Amino acid sequence: MACPKIFLYCLLVQLMFLFLVPEVAHGQGLKVGFYQKTCPNAEAIVKKVIGEVMSVAPGLSGPLLRMHFHDCFIRGCEGSILLNSPTHQAEKDAAPNQGLRGFQTIDRVKTALEKACPGIVSCADILAIVARDVVVATGGLSYNVETGRRDGNISRSSEALNNLIPPTANITTLKTGFARRGLNVKDLVVLSGGHTIGFSRCSAFSNRLYNFTGKGDPDPKLDSTYAARLKFQCKPNDVTTHVEMDPGSARTFDVKYFELIPKRRGLFTSDVALLDDSQTKAYIDLQIKTGGSTFFKDFGVSMVKMGQVGVLTGAAGEVRKVCSKVN
Ligand code: HEM
Ligand SMILES: *[C@@H]1O[C@H](CO)[C@@H](O)[C@H](O)[C@H]1NC(C)=O
Numbered sequence: 001m002a003c004p005k006i007f008l009y010c011l012l013v014q015l016m017f018l019f020l021v022p023e024v025a026h027g028q029g030l031k032v033g034f035y036q037k038t039c040p041n042a043e044a045i046v047k048k049v050i051g052e053v054m055s056v057a058p059g060l061s062g063p064l065l066r067m068h069f070h071d072c073f074i075r076g077c078e079g080s081i082l083l084n085s086p087t088h089q090a091e092k093d094a095a096p097n098q099g100l101r102g103f104q105t106i107d108r109v110k111t112a113l114e115k116a117c118p119g120i121v122s123c124a125d126i127l128a129i130v131a132r133d134v135v136v137a138t139g140g141l142s143y144n145v146e147t148g149r150r151d152g153n154i155s156r157s158s159e160a161l162n163n164l165i166p167p168t169a170n171i172t173t174l175k176t177g178f179a180r181r182g183l184n185v186k187d188l189v190v191l192s193g194g195h196t197i198g199f200s201r202c203s204a205f206s207n208r209l210y211n212f213t214g215k216g217d218p219d220p221k222l223d224s225t226y227a228a229r230l231k232f233q234c235k236p237n238d239v240t241t242h243v244e245m246d247p248g249s250a251r252t253f254d255v256k257y258f259e260l261i262p263k264r265r266g267l268f269t270s271d272v273a274l275l276d277d278s279q280t281k282a283y284i285d286l287q288i289k290t291g292g293s294t295f296f297k298d299f300g301v302s303m304v305k306m307g308q309v310g311v312l313t314g315a316a317g318e319v320r321k322v323c324s325k326v327n
């Protein structure tokens with residue numbers, strides 16, 4: 001009797017892995033300092049290039065942080081967001097990714113790394129290290145980045161379109177979307193704090209400004225003064241304007257994002273939705289009350305977890321020579 005039971009158990013575990021492994025955070029094969037022997041200056045080189053970029057284009061901090069997030073949520077953190085498609089059918093071509101910028105910065109980092117240690121540092125790892133460096137550059141706390149990711153070779157716009165969580169998401173969709181990647185409710189509220197830096201296109205939230213309930217009105221969950229200001233900045237169907245997501249401190253990594261949410265000044269429905277779960281709401285309240293006592297450190301912890309989602313390690317995948325195309 002024991003045998004078939006164990007067999008069944010094994011089968012079950014195997015089946016679970018079959019379905020879970022590609023999405024969930026586990027990160028086997030990643031470690032801090034993966035390039036210590038093969039490219040000891042890798043992180044210093046990235047830091048130097050990012051420092052140069054930030055001094056002339058600080059506005060790239062937002063998109064560069066977001067790029068790692070969007071990479072990890074589609075096919076895992078394996079650099080698929082960076083691939084080009086001659087027919088415009090790669091992830092970066094999908095509507096939700098149209099606002100991403102900074103691909104040239106990644107190329108610049110890659111060029112510097114290829115010069116120092118050809119064929120060693122993956123593009124997926126570059127995204128993870130760059131994300132940490134822009135957090136630090138904007139005033140966040142540093143954290144150790146795990147490395148050892150390898151690059152994938154598939155990038156499909158349809159996957160980005162269907163699997164990136166939209167800004168209209170409610171709390172249920174947000175929690176499910178994070179859970180699918182092995183990220184919990186705390187990770188959700190902590191990582192949403194990434195919206196403390198950066199800008200958004202009007203199109204990502206204009207549904208909240210004009211005719212939200214069909215009576216020509218804004219979203220009742222939006223503070224009226226803030227709504228009026230956003231309407232002034234974003235005319236209907238505006239496709240060019242970008243607004244600060246965290247007005248007044250969009251280039252500073254701070255707790256303002258959390259402070260704005262209970263004031264009905266969260267920009268997206270997905271930001272406001274963090275008030276609809278007791279755990280996420282309690283976290284926001286605590287950070288406001290304590291001036292972000294744990295947020296800065298929590299952010300690094302959750303970023304490391306996010307960086308483990310669906311990674312390719314060991315002999316899987318490849319180390320791309322050029323981040324926008326497979327070898
Ligand atoms: C929880 C679900 C999330 C949703 C629904 C969401 C949605 C969005 C949207 C709609 C934008 C504006 C994009 C545009 O203009 O095209 C944006 C911007 C941004 N997001 Fe998120 N986001 C989420 C989570 C995250 C996470 C986990 C991070 C990073 C840790 C992040 C970092 C950013 C940053 C830095 C920007 C500013 C980009 C820029 O300056 O161009 N977001 N997000
Ligand atoms: C949340 O959004 C999903 C997807 O749009 C929807 O199916 C669900 O009913 C919503 N849940 C709540 C509680 O509003």
Ligand SMILES: *[C@@H]1O[C@H](CO)[C@@H](O)[C@H](O)[C@H]1NC(C)=O
Nearest residue numbers: 210211212213214215216217
């Ligand atoms: C607002 O939405 C309603 C219902 O969808 C529609 O009948 C109406 O024409 C819209 N008004 C404007 C100003 O777009």
Ligand SMILES: *[C@@H]1O[C@H](CO)[C@@H](O)[C@H](O)[C@H]1NC(C)=O
Nearest residue numbers: 152153154316317318326327
């Ligand atoms: C893509 O990657 C898979 C898995 O690593 C590999 O089997 C396949 O040969 C690769 N295809 C190309 C075109 O590089």
